[in-house]
Amino acid sequence: MSKINTDTNEESTMLEIDNLHVSADDTGILRGIDLDVDGGELHAIMGPNGSGKSTLAKALAGHEAYEIDEGDVTYKGKDLLELEADDRAHEGVFLAFQYPVEIPGVTQMTFLRTALNSIREANGKDPMSAGEFLELAREKLDELDLPEDMLKRSLNEGFSGGEKKRNEIFQMAVLQPELCLLDETDSGLDIDALQIVADGINRMREDEDRSMVLITHYERILEYVEPDHVHVMLGGQIAKSGGPELAEKLEEKGYDWIEEETGIQRSPQQAEGALTS
Amino acid sequence: MTQTQPQLDVHLANRREIEGQLPGSTDWVSDLRRRGLETYEEEGWPTQDEEAWKYTSLQAARETEYASPLTLDEADVSREDLAEFTFDATTAQLVFVNGRYRADLSNLDAVPEAATVRPLADVLDEDPGRVRGLLGEYAEPEDEPLTGLNTANFADGAYVEVPETEVVEAPIHVLYLTTDVGEPIAVHPRTLIVAHESSQVPVVETYAGLDDVEAFTNAVTEVFTAKNATVDHVKLNRESPETIHVGTQEFEQDRDSVVRSNTVTFGSKLTRNNVYDMLVGEGIDANLNGLYMGTDDQHIDNYTRIRHDEPHGDSHQLYKGILDDSSRGVFRGTIFVSPGAQKTDGYQHNPNMIVSEDALANSVPQLEIFADDVKCSHGSTTGDVDDKWIFYLRSRGLSEDQARDLIVYSFAGEVVEDITIEPARDTVRELVLDNLDHGDAVRDAL
Known part of the structure; x- marks a missing residue:
């Protein structure tokens, strides 16, 4: 099933998804996704509940509950689907979770330093000392207006919804991935928190090679984070692609017109909520 | 399972052999030992018919032909052999090997002058009046048959006493070691800790085994915490994987006293920790935590009973278990609140993490509350990763x-x-x- 990347004219393609079919619990969810993300680009993926947005994010991050039925994903010229979740992280893939997991007792400091050093080790770099790490972490916490005691606290335990989302951006800022998958990181944030998260994303975009796939329900974040491309997912497929103007049109007119125009039906029976827990 | 004793119980036979060597010939000590012996003879071994022993069988300890190490030569043990179990060289340390005190391995230089730290056998032989009304007062010989057996058979143990208002800062370490002597051995260590009014003392008891010694440890620790005193206590089980360990810790706390205790189990093939605390004064703070980590087919049973007799007492128990392979963890804990113990704040929680499919946890937290103005909570969780x-x-x-x-x-x-x-x-x-x-x-x- 692996495909050797022979494209020579697409040197800047970071992620190439080709006819991806994914199922969970024997139910097909993604039905042939095609998507190319070039280095430095930000792609926004929008779509109603159950359209498969989160499934795409988790499948790309290597979640074992999602079965790849068909298709290929090439990342930096490698077959991404052959890699385990941790190897994908070592290669620079990062998923900001829609629902960040609470892990009792595991302190953010220990966890994040372990993560950073395992990525550094995989890339032939020396581990970062506790002191160096602390300096880096403080700088990033400050940028995201998060308190320093967050490092001592158990991972996401007792964090507010907004803190959890900001914490995902914080982790991303520390780990400096090459491909950022942001799964509804903007949901459930008040305008101040949204601004902070958007600023965090924009700071990461200053690196011209870094790519982002931003999955969202709401057009609002795109007022702060400007996408290069906007895609609409319906029924496990990308039904329509366009520029930033597409997002505005969705905000105005919803999704029905895309169903009518493309003949692709959204599939409400595939309630995404059942698969994201 | 039957209640009848074998014709010649091995521990009774052992006692007959070592009787002349046991310390404390004063009348009251002899009387205490006699009461212990009678309790053991009358009640026999606990069986799984009893609610308190429902999940734990001591059958193996009962059937093994243990010798008393007092009948054997002193073990050849050096300081290097102990190194893995000891703290740094400046720590005050009492070492007992196979039931006997070993001055050559101990270090009493670090003990503050005001405090008394010495082998209990010496106290019983030289100055028994000092522990009269203390020894056997909190862990009474009649409490349980194995406490009775310990009382009848103990050869030695640590005695720690801190006078009023003295604060001992550096911990006192008591190491009870068993070694492989070629046959199974039974030891009955006895520890007595007395913290007088407004004093403070930290004590660590380590129970450890060298090689794969097959031992039965039947330990009893009594801790008396007087008014406004603080005792920090850690009991650490690092026994050999062939050892059966039954340890009873009985705390008694007078008003405004503080006990912070940790019962930590890594060793033994079978462990039963009894942790009892009597809160007999007002305003007491009792923090009794535990940790157990089972591997292979280890069986680890923690049995706690906290009794609040007076108002404004806080007791807090957190026992955490990590169970791997085919190990089994048991927690049974009771918070008992007497009618007069209003404003009691009792907390008891037993989370278990099951790491392997074959591991098992039983958890029975209990509240018995007879006062109407209290805040008590209890619970347990068992989950995998x-x-x-x-x-x-x-x-x-x-x-x-x-x-x-x-x-x-x-x-x-x-x-x-x-x-x-x-x-x-x-x-x-x-x-x-x-x-x-x-x-x-x-x-x-x-």
């Missing part, structure tokens, strides 16, 4: 093994990091890491 946690950590670059071990280590951390005696806390932390498959990876991150 959640796949969601693993995926989250892996998505950040941790390997599956690293993720799993970090989660287990962190689970233990809540108890470990609350251990108030620093060298004991460091030791326990290291032992948790040693018990993990990839502890080094976690250690690097700390």
